[in-house]
Amino acid sequence: MRTLYRQFLLAMLFIITFSLVAGFFVANYLYLTSSKEVNDENNVKVALEMKSALEQMHGVGLDNYMTSIGNIGYQVYVISDNGYEKFFGGKFQDTELPDFAREQVLAGDIYHGMKEFSDKTFMTGFFANELNNTVGVPFTYNDEQYGLFLRPNIKLMFSDVHSILASLLLSTIVISVIGVLWMAKQLIRPITQLTEATQQITNDNYNVSLDINRQDEIGQLAESFNTMVEQLQENDRARKEFISNVSHDFQSPLLNIQGYADLLGMKEITEEERFEYSGIIDKEAKRLSILTKQLLLLTSLDQSTRMMRREPFALHEQLITIIQKYRWRLEELQLDISYSIQPVEYNGDESLLENVWDNLLTNAMKYNQKNGTIFVELASSESSVIVKIRDSGIGMEPAELDRIFDRFYRADDSRTKDGTGLGLSIVKDILALHDATITVSSKVGIGTEFVVTLPK
Numbered sequence: 001m002r003t004l005y006r007q008f009l010l011a012m013l014f015i016i017t018f019s020l021v022a023g024f025f026v027a028n029y030l031y032l033t034s035s036k037e038v039n040d041e042n043n044v045k046v047a048l049e050m051k052s053a054l055e056q057m058h059g060v061g062l063d064n065y066m067t068s069i070g071n072i073g074y075q076v077y078v079i080s081d082n083g084y085e086k087f088f089g090g091k092f093q094d095t096e097l098p099d100f101a102r103e104q105v106l107a108g109d110i111y112h113g114m115k116e117f118s119d120k121t122f123m124t125g126f127f128a129n130e131l132n133n134t135v136g137v138p139f140t141y142n143d144e145q146y147g148l149f150l151r152p153n154i155k156l157m158f159s160d161v162h163s164i165l166a167s168l169l170l171s172t173i174v175i176s177v178i179g180v181l182w183m184a185k186q187l188i189r190p191i192t193q194l195t196e197a198t199q200q201i202t203n204d205n206y207n208v209s210l211d212i213n214r215q216d217e218i219g220q221l222a223e224s225f226n227t228m229v230e231q232l233q234e235n236d237r238a239r240k241e242f243i244s245n246v247s248h249d250f251q252s253p254l255l256n257i258q259g260y261a262d263l264l265g266m267k268e269i270t271e272e273e274r275f276e277y278s279g280i281i282d283k284e285a286k287r288l289s290i291l292t293k294q295l296l297l298l299t300s301l302d303q304s305t306r307m308m309r310r311e312p313f314a315l316h317e318q319l320i321t322i323i324q325k326y327r328w329r330l331e332e333l334q335l336d337i338s339y340s341i342q343p344v345e346y347n348g349d350e351s352l353l354e355n356v357w358d359n360l361l362t363n364a365m366k367y368n369q370k371n372g373t374i375f376v377e378l379a380s381s382e383s384s385v386i387v388k389i390r391d392s393g394i395g396m397e398p399a400e401l402d403r404i405f406d407r408f409y410r411a412d413d414s415r416t417k418d419g420t421g422l423g424l425s426i427v428k429d430i431l432a433l434h435d436a437t438i439t440v441s442s443k444v445g446i447g448t449e450f451v452v453t454l455p456k
């Protein structure tokens, strides 16, 4: 695998090599365009000073003088017109010198070998240790005509200050490389941790938490990741609980149906018992049917597959129709219903909202008390439509109020009534799709009031 770290290392080596090569070309260009000439001039100046020193010298031999010049850092070649020819100082790698250079200098002219040095050489001419890469000046010594060719001894020059500079450059490069690689490791480590954690999650293991404390973008990424993991853990827990609730809620009516169907098959049961058992089977089958419908509705609300169909409709008519639908049931339960309903046109999903009022109204009936009352109110303000459904029923404890919108939650006092515990969670989901809110206030033994606020 091409690890990030290896890519970083390769990129780093490439950049160093590239910058060295580019730097060399820049230095070479500068040398060829300006330094080369300046270098030549400077060396001619030095040679001319030697020439005047030599011409005024008495007593010290030419060879001795040249040897000390060689010792202080120059490579020297001296010739005369009567055949004298000697090298002093460091050795030249290439001792070829064009004849015209010798003739020119012995004739009294200056030879600018450094300035004229070939441009084609790949290596910077400054370093070329060749005899033709020198400057030559004429001088007279003991009435004889001499030629002095010289160039600085690069080897000697490099042995002092330059070696310090070279080691400075080298150590800077080495320390930078180590530093950058360390930095890269610090950057890559949390990414590796993130990758491992993601793999764990892919394998359904949500018990992972990243221990990355950074203030930068990677820190933010780790924080978002941890939040996502918490959310996934919660979803996983809810999913498992949902599945176990669904299985349980299907299991008990099925067991009842099975048991009572067996009893029905027995010969010795009375007509009365047969009637009772078939009634129970019918009730449990209805319960299963309601449960299935509610689950299907919840799933479609969850997956948003059921697209909202918003259309303006008469909300007041919808509420009155539902109240009328339950009139016989209200009478049966000896409940008194009253309402105050304003005419309101509302733009929403009519059939989904019907589920909301149906649920709230059937709850107000189911959890009511004998001779109880129900009050329904529909009012409209500038920004919202408010629906209130109040009952004088059994009420709820404050702790129960926090949970009534959870799927499958049923308060203990309600267990005796028919129900699935899904009604209010469906209500909550439908209202969320309408950006609406629902609040509840309740007192045990006194009653409950649900207030739905639909934005206009």
Ligand code: ADP
Binding pocket: 359, 363, 364, 367, 391, 393, 394, 395, 396, 404, 409, 410, 411, 412, 414, 418, 419, 420, 421, 422, 423, 424, 425, 448
């Ligand atoms: P259920 O099918 O049990 O009615 P819901 O989701 O509609 O399920 O309601 C959840 C629980 O909230 C009920 O089981 C009941 O305990 C409580 N509840 C809902 N409405 C009322 C109400 N009007 N009065 C008292 N308790 C209520």
